[in-house]
Amino acid sequence: MSNATTIETLRRMLASLDDAKKYQSLRDVLSTINAPDLAAVFEDLPQEKMPVLFRLCPKDLAADVFAELTPETQEALIRGLTDKELKVVVEELCADDAADLVEEMPASVVKRILSQAEPDTRKMINELLKYPEDSAGGVMTTEFMELSPEWTVRRAMEEIRQKGFDKETINNCYVTGSDRTxxxxxxxxxxxxxxNENRRIDDMMDTAVISVTTGTDREQTSQLFEKYGFLAIPVVDGENRLVGIVTIDDAISILQDEASEDFAKMNAMAPADKPYFKRTLWNLYKSRAPWLLFLMLSATFSSLVIRGYEDALAAVTVLTAYIPMLTDAGGNAGSQSTSTIIRGMAVGEIRPHDLPRILWREFRVALLCGATLAVCNMAKLILFDRVGVMIAMVVCLTxxxxxxxxxxxxxxxxxxAEKVGIDPAVMASPLITTIVDTTTLLVYFNIAKLLLHI
Incomplete structure (x- = not known):
């Protein structure tokens, strides 16, 4: 049975759960579904059915599913769990997931979560919460495999067998000195x-370790995964003491969040941390209206330029017909350039000191693109629009x-923007279109005055 068929079977069983009461059958189906797919089922469930389904999940699966849920669904589920059930969930969660849970929940729910956590778990959560949310320390987990350099391979394997079960990952084991360096x-x-089971760890370990500090920006940390192909990256403090690791699943989530944020800003919207259908109409309105208002007001500059050249437009009215084409072409060209640069900056290919090289490349590309469009447009204006040569020259030169x-x-x-500490995505399509529109109109009317003597 395919995964999609299994999930559909689960949905049908949930629909008749109140009548059939086939809990054992439901438990058997649950054990065949992985956590992310099961979390998607929970997102669509009515709140009153969530605890019922959650109790039927095996303990390990339940914790994995809980970590995959959105904060809103987690909060709804917590309200339906007993203190004993909540305690099991909190203790089964990875340290970073538990910290994220505490960070996202309202104060009343946080108080209940911490009251059910063991002292060691509370201490671990508090340690992680002291780091900024956008830093490597804020997304790391403290559950990693640690070895001593003087251990033998045999001793290391015994340690992994005893303690590895509770670690986030054991693919890489980190070797630390007596001071945890x-x-x-x-x-x-x-x-x-x-x-050779008697070979010492310090004889076989790789000492060229790529690591980040607790204060390293989380996006920069995530980019290292793409660069080096890691599954985990160690996080050290100011004295090179190992305090945690960032894993590949967290890196992927960070990159997705950053991409969503940049996409929103590039389309003149405030970034959102909730799925579309989880957001209220008021939240959608607040994310869009301020930007639309700003862009509307900024477009006033274009209107002022047109009003300043009313006499020129009155003398040669045909010029008006080509304003939309010119402003659209300028806006599109600027957006292409901006999007390319922003993407390069996001993945670390472009740095602020590369500006001279950027301008030289963009200048040459613009010459080729501009010449191509101008030649094609000249042919169109003369052959199809039947305008005069001088009018065509004005439009094409513009x-x-x-x-x-x-x-x-x-x-x-x-x-x-990067130089002055502003997110470069803010300078994307909508804003640059407004700037280019005004510039285009100024160029257009001044060329028209020069060539047509109006």
Whole structure:
């Protein structure tokens, strides 16, 4: 039976649960579904059915499912669990997931969660919460496998068998000195394949360890996974003492969140941390209206330019017909340039000091693009629109200049934003379109005055 069929079977059983009471059958089906897919089922459940289904899940699966749920669904589920059930969930969660849970919940729910946690768990959660949310320390887990350099392979394997079950990952084991200073890393594969069980860990460990500090930005940390292909990255404090690890699943979530945030900003919306259908109409309104109002007011500059050249438009009314084409072309060209630069900055390919190289490349690309559009547009204007040569020259020369200026502006703005501490995504499509529109109109009317003597 395919996974999709199994989930559909589960949904049908839930629909008739109150009548059939086939709890054992339901428990058997649950054991065949993985946590992310089962979490999606929980998201669609009525609140009163969540605790029933959750109690039927095996303990390990229940904790994994809980960690996959959105904060809103977690809160709803917690309200339906007994203190004893909540205690089991909290103790089964990984340290970073437990910290995230506490950070997202209302004060009343947090108080209940912490009251059910063991002292060691509370201490671990409080340690993680002291780090900024957007730092490596804020997303790391403290459940990692730690080895001593003087241990033998045999001793290390015994330690992994005893303590590895509760660790986030054991693919890489981190070697620390007596003061917990990170001195090396050894893979589980290397330990398993080592034929000499008496070989010391310090003889086989890799001392060139890539690590981050607790204060490293979480997005920069996530980019290291893509660069090096890691499954986990160790996190150290200011004295190079190992305090945690960031795992690949957290890195993927961070990159998804950052991409969603950039996408929202690039489309003139406030970033949201909730799914679309979980957001209220008021939240959707608040995320969009302020930006729309700002862009509407900023477009006033374009209106002022047009009003300033009313006489020129009155003398040659045909010029009005080509304003939308010119402003759209400029806005699109600027958006292409800006989006390319923002993407390069996001993945670490472009740095602020690369601005001269960026401008030189964008200038050459703009020359080619502008010339192509101008030539094609000249043919269209003369052959199909039947306008005069001088009018066509005005439009095409403006188009060429607009593409050139727009792409240069599109290359400068994101880098300038990064320099002054503003998110480069803010400088994306909507804002740059407004800037380019005004610039395009100024170029258009001044070229028209120069060539047509109006």
């Amino acid at each position: 990170l001195v090396g890393v050894v893979s589980l594969r290397g330990l398993v394949l080592e034929k 188009l060429f200049c607009t593409i050139l200026i727009s792409q240069l502006i599109g290359g400068i703005l994101p880098v300038a």
